Amino acid sequence: MAWFKKARKPMGSATAEKPSRVPEGLWVKCPGCSQILYNKDLEKNLSVCPKCAHHFRISAAERLRVLLDDGHWTEHDPNLVSNDPLRFTDTKRYRDRLRAMEDSTGMKDAVVVAAGRLDGIDVVVAAMEYAFIGGSMGVVVGEKIARAVELALERRQPVIIVSCSGGARMMEGVLSLMQMAKISAALARLDRAGVPFISVLTDPTTGGVTASFAMLGDLNVAEPRALIGFAGPRVIEQTIRQKLPEGFQRSEFLLEHGMLDLVVDRRELKGTLARALRFMGSGAAAVEPPVAAAAVTLPADDAR
Amino acid sequence: MPADLLDFEEPIAPLLKEIDALEGQPRTPECQQALEGLSRRVEAARGEIYAKLTPWQRVMVARHNNRPTVLDYVARLFTEFTEISGDRRFADDHAIVAGFALYKGTPVMIVGHHKGGGGDTKQKVYRNFGYAKPEGYRKSLRAMKLAEKFRRPVIAFIDTPAAYPGVESEERGISEAIAYNLREMAALDAPIVVVVHGEGGSGGALGIAIGDRVLMHEFAIYSVIPPEGCAAILWRDANRKVEAAEALKLTAPDLLGFEVIDEIVPEPVGGAHTDHDRAAALLDGPLSRTLEEVSAMDGAVRLEARYRKFRAMGSVGIAEP
Numbered sequence: 010m011a012w013f014k015k016a017r018k019p020m021g022s023a024t025a026e027k028p029s030r031v032p033e034g035l036w037v038k039c040p041g042c043s044q045i046l047y048n049k050d051l052e053k054n055l056s057v058c059p060k061c062a063h064h065f066r067i068s069a070a071e072r073l074r075v076l077l078d079d080g081h082w083t084e085h086d087p088n089l090v091s092n093d094p095l096r097f098t099d100t101k102r103y104r105d106r107l108r109a110m111e112d113s114t115g116m117k118d119a120v121v122v123a124a125g126r127l128d129g130i131d132v133v134v135a136a137m138e139y140a141f142i143g144g145s146m147g148v149v150v151g152e153k154i155a156r157a158v159e160l161a162l163e164r165r166q167p168v169i170i171v172s173c174s175g176g177a178r179m180m181e182g183v184l185s186l187m188q189m190a191k192i193s194a195a196l197a198r199l200d201r202a203g204v205p206f207i208s209v210l211t212d213p214t215t216g217g218v219t220a221s222f223a224m225l226g227d228l229n230v231a232e233p234r235a236l237i238g239f240a241g242p243r244v245i246e247q248t249i250r251q252k253l254p255e256g257f258q259r260s261e262f263l264l265e266h267g268m269l270d271l272v273v274d275r276r277e278l279k280g281t282l283a284r285a286l287r288f289m290g291s292g293a294a295a296v297e298p299p300v301a302a303a304a305v306t307l308p309a310d311d312a313r
Numbered sequence: 314m315p316a317d318l319l320d321f322e323e324p325i326a327p328l329l330k331e332i333d334a335l336e337g338q339p340r341t342p343e344c345q346q347a348l349e350g351l352s353r354r355v356e357a358a359r360g361e362i363y364a365k366l367t368p369w370q371r372v373m374v375a376r377h378n379n380r381p382t383v384l385d386y387v388a389r390l391f392t393e394f395t396e397i398s399g400d401r402r403f404a405d406d407h408a409i410v411a412g413f414a415l416y417k418g419t420p421v422m423i424v425g426h427h428k429g430g431g432g433d434t435k436q437k438v439y440r441n442f443g444y445a446k447p448e449g450y451r452k453s454l455r456a457m458k459l460a461e462k463f464r465r466p467v468i469a470f471i472d473t474p475a476a477y478p479g480v481e482s483e484e485r486g487i488s489e490a491i492a493y494n495l496r497e498m499a500a501l502d503a504p505i506v507v508v509v510h511g512e513g514g515s516g517g518a519l520g521i522a523i524g525d526r527v528l529m530h531e532f533a534i535y536s537v538i539p540p541e542g543c544a545a546i547l548w549r550d551a552n553r554k555v556e557a558a559e560a561l562k563l564t565a566p567d568l569l570g571f572e573v574i575d576e577i578v579p580e581p582v583g584g585a586h587t588d589h590d591r592a593a594a595l596l597d598g599p600l601s602r603t604l605e606e607v608s609a610m611d612g613a614v615r616l617e618a619r620y621r622k623f624r625a626m627g628s629v630g631i632a633e634p
Contacts, residue, residue: 092630094571095562099547117632148627155624177515177537179547182561183573186515186537187626190523193495194623201500217537219488220476220516225496239488239516240478244542248478258483268486 039063055275064232064275066212069121069136072171076134076279082125085133086156089149090117097180106142106180114140118149119174122157127169128283130291133161137173137218144174146218147181151188154222158195158206167205167291169282172223176216189221196225205289207282210237210260210269228270228285231260232278237268317586319373322362328355359583366532369558372540374532375512376474379586381593383410383425383470386510389593390600391416391423399452403485406449408441408473409521411456416468417601422460422503424453424521425470428511444477445517447490453521454494457501466504466608468600471518472511474539491520498523499623504607504615506600509533509574510585513563525607525619528599529565529574532584536563573626576603 037046041063051058055075056065067075074080090107097103111117119141123134135157137144154170161168177185199206208226210219212235220239223229231237238258246253256262260272273281318326332351338344366374374380387394396412398405411424428443429436453469460467476487498505498521505524513522513535529535538546540558545551568574578599585592607615 088632090630090632092628094627095560097560099557099560149629151627152629179538179543179561181627182537183513183535183563183568184571184627186519187573187623189492189516189519190495190499190623191626193492194499194523194620197496197500198620200496217516220491220520221495222492224486224489224492238483239476239491240483244478245480245483249480253480257480266484266486268489 057275062233062274064212064234066139066173068140069116069138069171069173072136072173072211073121073123073125073134075275076127076136076169076171076282077123077125077132078127078129082123082134085122085124085160086153087121088117089153091147091149091181093180094148094184095180095182097182099180103180110141114138116141118147118153119144120150120153122153122160124160124166127279127286130283130286131164131166132286132291133157133164133166133168134171135168136171139173139213142178142180144172144218145176145178145185146174146188147178147185148188150178151185151191155188155191155195158192158199161206162195162199162202162204165202165204167207167286167289168199169207169209170222170226171209171211172214172218173211174214174216174218176218186217189217192222193225196222200225200227205286205291207285209278209282211235213237215239215241224268226270227289229268230271230273230278230281230285231263231269232275233260233272235260237263317377317379319370319377321366321370321373322359322583324362325355325358328358356582359587363532363583367555367559368534368561368564369540369555371532371564372534372554372558374584374586375534377584377586378430380430380472380511381585381589382427382430383423383472383510384427385431385589386470386508386593386596387412387414387423389590390597391421394423397456400448400455402448402451404446404448406441406446406452407439408443408445408477409449409453411452413459413465416604420463420465421604422456422465422467423470424456424467426473426511426518426521428472428474430472430511441477443473443512444475445473445520446477446479446482447485447487450476450487450490450494450520454497457498457503457505461501461503464503466506466604467501467524468604469505469507469521469524471507471509471513471522471535472533473514473517474512475514476517476520491516494520495523499619500616502612502616504604504610505619506603506607508578508596508600509535510578510596514539523619523623525610525615525622526576526603527574528576528578528596528603529568530578530585530596531565531580533565534563535565535568535573536561571626 039058042061044060210231214237263269391414394414429440507524507527509529540554544553544557565577581588581591
């Protein structure tokens, strides 16, 4: 068995500067502090370096395990697939790319929609998968997330969208762009209905994903040091013809500029989300409220 | 070759030169006749060329320096235009124009990108070449909320290469500004007609392009990414833009096929840049008809239809379990 194994290069994204998915070797070198870490320890630590708190990128399934109680959930719409509306071909046929992705990830597109419980609160979660064409948003991602939002609205359960995406998927052209409108329209209804939406931004969240649902949370919560932006750093460098300063477009930069509510360590994420959801009136029944307080809590309809 | 001819229009150049030469001469009947003959030949040659433009050629037409701007249409189709400024947060963005006017006697709100087309470099710099910053999107939404408050329809003119990809855009939340517009326009209780008349550049275009009807000019383009950018990423070579333009399916007929737009607005032979008056006249019919249609709808019905419209964009397949 190899002691070290290089991470495969994630494909198809301009924003992937360096892959930080946990490599599959027995030992892992942390890109943050160069510490050699035992892979099992790292996994137990939610793929956060115990030494320097570098957040390794995790898969959609791992994300759901981090957030949902007992690692248990019901998946929605797992079988939706792209029908290649543009019949797109660049150096490779898009259809072939999709098939290759399906083989390597076992997924049909770049998002998993799950219903489960977060600290006892019924929630709908959409977790994006970076390994699937850079987590890019085409029609399937747009449709699944829109359905997730509509499901949340119908059940009056909070929705959490965990972004991890280079943006809109070029191979589905303008239809990818329209997914931004589709999801935002669904979120408008959720907003008007007073159902909570928390956006969790992870490394990376850029382009059309940032410029639509990722910025529309009642709360926008990011993991530390995640790349978050509209234009990719290289595009901006070409525009201004200067090197960008260290830390530009990182979570902490966005927090400083008022675009995020919180930057939260992955190990604290679930607890933070649970507190936020309770503030928003979700799952009030899950925590036994003191009798006196119960009299002034929300109407029964909202207190599910 | 005259500066405003595109390279594929080269066959017209000698004819235009002859016209130029003749126009300098005294107007004898023979000269007049020759001029008319030449004009007809130019028209015919243009018609032939424009009947079979490739997608990349359409990109070049859509970006033509003399392409009519929002203000060119406003000057020809609207009266009493009063421009309003500022997002009340940070600044006024000149890359997006907003203001109210009368359209056939009815008050309307107009928002639209402006690339500084037709003007000199100073004009273009003033407009930031149509690259809007967060304050542009926020100004637009403020204008649209005014329209909602006073029960007036909104007409949005789309023509931008992209939202401004610079440091200050990121600092002031370009993503949030666009995202918020998408959400709020989806729920804005006022009729909205969108006219994609030039370059529909990705999120920068979409940020003011949610509406009940989306019209698109014959030679306009609308894309998730400019062909150059797409080529640089997928082909790793920006010079493959011609192929990328082909692959991206960004032309008006493509978009009508995808049902992303509702109707194609015809342009004068040879493109809107050759004749602004004619271009405006050709827009007038579809615009007034569409505006009337959506204005006649009940508010709740209109909002539901708008939701359904964007909700239906793009179909998916279902894999065998």
